[in-house]
Amino acid sequence: MQSFTTHSGIVAPLDRANVDTDQIIPKQFLKRIERTGFGQYLFFDWRFLPDGSANPEFELNQPPAAGASILLARRNFGCGSSREHAPWALADYGFRAVIAPTFADIFFNNCFQNGMVPIRLDEADVDELFRRATAAAAAGGQYSLRVDLQACTVSDDAGFTRSFAVDPFRRQCLLEGHDDIDLSLRHADKITAWEADRGLPALSG
Amino acid sequence: MPSTPRTLLDKIWDNHVVFTPPGELPLVYVDRHLVHEVTSPQAFEGLRLAGRRVRRPEATFATPDHNVPTSDRRLPIADPVSKQQIDTLRANCQEFGVRLFDLDDVDQGIVHVIGPELGITQPGMTIVCGDSHTATHGALGALAFGIGTSEVEHVLATQTLRQGKPKSLEVRVDGTLPPGVTAKDIVLYLIGKLSTEGGVGHVIEYTGECIRSLGMEQRMTVCNMSIEAGARAGMIAPDAVTFDYLRGRDYAPKDFDAAVAAWEKLPSDSGAVYDRVEIFRAADVVPQVTWGTNPAQVTGVDAVVPDAVSFADPNDRSSAARALEYMGLEGGTRIVDIPLDRVFIGSCTNSRIEDLRAAASVVRGYRVASTVRAMVVPGSGRVKRQAEQEGLDRVFREAGFDWREAGCSMCLGMNPDTLAPRERCASTSNRNFEGRQGKGGRTHLVSPAMAAAAAVSGHFVDIRDWQYK
Ligand code: SF4
Numbered sequence: 001m002q003s004f005t006t007h008s009g010i011v012a013p014l015d016r017a018n019v020d021t022d023q024i025i026p027k028q029f030l031k032r033i034e035r036t037g038f039g040q041y042l043f044f045d046w047r048f049l050p051d052g053s054a055n056p057e058f059e060l061n062q063p064p065a066a067g068a069s070i071l072l073a074r075r076n077f078g079c080g081s082s083r084e085h086a087p088w089a090l091a092d093y094g095f096r097a098v099i100a101p102t103f104a105d106i107f108f109n110n111c112f113q114n115g116m117v118p119i120r121l122d123e124a125d126v127d128e129l130f131r132r133a134t135a136a137a138a139a140g141g142q143y144s145l146r147v148d149l150q151a152c153t154v155s156d157d158a159g160f161t162r163s164f165a166v167d168p169f170r171r172q173c174l175l176e177g178h179d180d181i182d183l184s185l186r187h188a189d190k191i192t193a194w195e196a197d198r199g200l201p202a203l204s205g
Numbered sequence: 206m207p208s209t210p211r212t213l214l215d216k217i218w219d220n221h222v223v224f225t226p227p228g229e230l231p232l233v234y235v236d237r238h239l240v241h242e243v244t245s246p247q248a249f250e251g252l253r254l255a256g257r258r259v260r261r262p263e264a265t266f267a268t269p270d271h272n273v274p275t276s277d278r279r280l281p282i283a284d285p286v287s288k289q290q291i292d293t294l295r296a297n298c299q300e301f302g303v304r305l306f307d308l309d310d311v312d313q314g315i316v317h318v319i320g321p322e323l324g325i326t327q328p329g330m331t332i333v334c335g336d337s338h339t340a341t342h343g344a345l346g347a348l349a350f351g352i353g354t355s356e357v358e359h360v361l362a363t364q365t366l367r368q369g370k371p372k373s374l375e376v377r378v379d380g381t382l383p384p385g386v387t388a389k390d391i392v393l394y395l396i397g398k399l400s401t402e403g404g405v406g407h408v409i410e411y412t413g414e415c416i417r418s419l420g421m422e423q424r425m426t427v428c429n430m431s432i433e434a435g436a437r438a439g440m441i442a443p444d445a446v447t448f449d450y451l452r453g454r455d456y457a458p459k460d461f462d463a464a465v466a467a468w469e470k471l472p473s474d475s476g477a478v479y480d481r482v483e484i485f486r487a488a489d490v491v492p493q494v495t496w497g498t499n500p501a502q503v504t505g506v507d508a509v510v511p512d513a514v515s516f517a518d519p520n521d522r523s524s525a526a527r528a529l530e531y532m533g534l535e536g537g538t539r540i541v542d543i544p545l546d547r548v549f550i551g552s553c554t555n556s557r558i559e560d561l562r563a564a565a566s567v568v569r570g571y572r573v574a575s576t577v578r579a580m581v582v583p584g585s586g587r588v589k590r591q592a593e594q595e596g597l598d599r600v601f602r603e604a605g606f607d608w609r610e611a612g613c614s615m616c617l618g619m620n621p622d623t624l625a626p627r628e629r630c631a632s633t634s635n636r637n638f639e640g641r642q643g644k645g646g647r648t649h650l651v652s653p654a655m656a657a658a659a660a661v662s663g664h665f666v667d668i669r670d671w672q673y674k
Pocket residue numbers: 270271315316317336338552553554612613616617634635
């Protein structure tokens with residue numbers, strides 16, 4: 001797995017709550033049997049007009065979000081379907097971190113499996129980040145943040161610094177780019193003993 | 206010394222933690238792993254690349270459901286990509302020795318319908334599937350939740366999951382169900398009150414007189430939509446209803462009485478403490494209809510579509526404004542004045558035999574409105590056969606419904622069953638997200654009876670006023 005220590009990047013503000021995984025990657029793109037190549041379909045129904053051209057109204061298509069690698073959104077990001085295609089699409093598009101006040105559980109877990117950090121900040125802090133991003137855009141520029149997973153902080157160059165909480169095990173896995181399955185298989189003897197203890201029979205039927 | 210009273214969740218959790226390595230998340234044993242064609246190919250590929258095997262193939266069950274055509278099964282699958290995904294599942298199951306209920310299997314169906322129906326789902330188990338509606342299985346007193354594809358691979362390889370213990374949320378519904386109100390109305394009402402993120406980080410245990418009075422299939426409808434309130438899972442303590450349902454099913458334990466004796470110990474002890482408790486009254490619930498683009502944007506059939514400005518919270522206000530625009534609705538419109546183009550009865554929420562019976566009893570003796578196209582998609586081959594034995598298919602067909610083969614169908618429209626842009630649909634499924642049933646399609650979530658009445662009337666009607674023939 002791709003490791004994550006620190007990352008500095010441009011922020012794409014997506015001022016919406018309850019962004020569901022059906023929007024992040026619509027179902028017509030779930031038929032692929034690979035993990036890669038989903039970035040081109042990210043937010044497809046919002047990003048493209050019926051004729052296939054880029055929808056100029058959509059936040060990610062606007063100049064402030066060009067080249068962005070940190071997504072900023074409102075609460076309950078990633079709700080709905082468990083599809084890991086959603087984090088695959090975000091990561092493949094180039095996002096390394098998503099910041100929101102709250103995330104749906106399955107999406108939140110899925111991010112860690114894909115070298116991407118989901119960052120929960122208070123609603124007021126997220127408001128502040130939206131304000132800063134909007135101000136930068138109004139001045140014709142872009143807004144950047146730095147995510148430091150060692151220190152668990154998000155900061156900009158203008159004095160904004162907040163720490164965020166992350167499960168220590170998930171953090172360690174990301175920092176070191178561990179394969180979860182490898183780690184768990186180190187305890188295979190424990191699993192075998194547990195099964196033997198319960199005399200797990202082959203299933204009937 | 207008396208031990209601390211424990212909840213149903215505590216007991217199942219304690220029974221399944223294999224080991225907590227120092228500084229790491231616990232390894233939680235998985236009793237049943239359900240697999241479908243959309244979220245599994247990359248997981249099997251991962252196993253193959255790493256030279257790993259499926260640790261307990263006999264605890265793993267697969268079926269294709271999301272992509273499958275619901276028209277004539279003898280015809281080849283028209284969409285080459287859907288076909289490839291289904292072929293891939295078949296090849297993977299063969300290679301790794303996993304039991305597959307394939308397209309031509311009489312027991313094929315939506316994974317969350319066939320699990321309980323075959324008795325694969327049992328009280329006290331941990332059950333996972335790469336699918337957010339895995340919560341359905343919690344209706345039998347199991348801890349069942351959806352996982353991502355990387356986790357699917359982890360379970361295939363280790364038969365465990367890395368998970369921190371979720372918090373517990375008791376959702377108690379007191380009193381008895383008013384006439385005309387169904388399990389679907391209860392759960393939509395609860396989601397409306399809890400919000401789409403009210404349950405995040407929690408496992409909901411539904412309790413109270415109203416929940417206890419529900420039959421097994423209605424309990425599944427309630428637990429199914431727990432994810433729509435953001436919860437990890439939903440569960441209902443097992444009781445006589447559960448045991449009666451399971452007895453005699455194909456995969457039910459051979460020594461059933463011994464199993465029941467163990468299951469009877471599962472319900473929460475008196476005095477057990479939940480992390481959070483929310484209490485509701487069944488008497489407050491009327492038949493529900495969603496008006497927006499998430500399941501919490503819901504109201505009673507006797508109400509009007511709300512104005513966006515009526516929401517105090519700025520996030521809710523902008524979500525409502527976007528939703529009303531997408532849905533092509535104006536605040537103040539009476540719900541019963543909303544006309545419909547399509548009606549879909551199906552999905553893992555409402556495609557079981559009791560759902561079809563409820564819908565058929567509404568439809569009997571009526572015809573589908575000339576402006577509406579309506580379809581019924583049974584949840585499984587078994588449900589379909591049962592319905593045909595009871596003559597329900599004839600009731601639907603004679604009324605002008607399409608009667609289809611089992612699958613997810615228009616719940617998410619990965620197969621050819623989709624809405625056209627702007628088409629408005631009364632649906633018994635679980636998600637009304639933008640484009641869920643087809644790009645630009647407009648979905649209203651309702652109960653099977655409400656959907657059936659809407660099909661006949663061409664617009665929503667209050668099922669409490671229905672003249673049954
Ligand atoms: S019926 Fe719908 S919600 Fe249920 S498993 Fe299928 S696609 Fe998912």
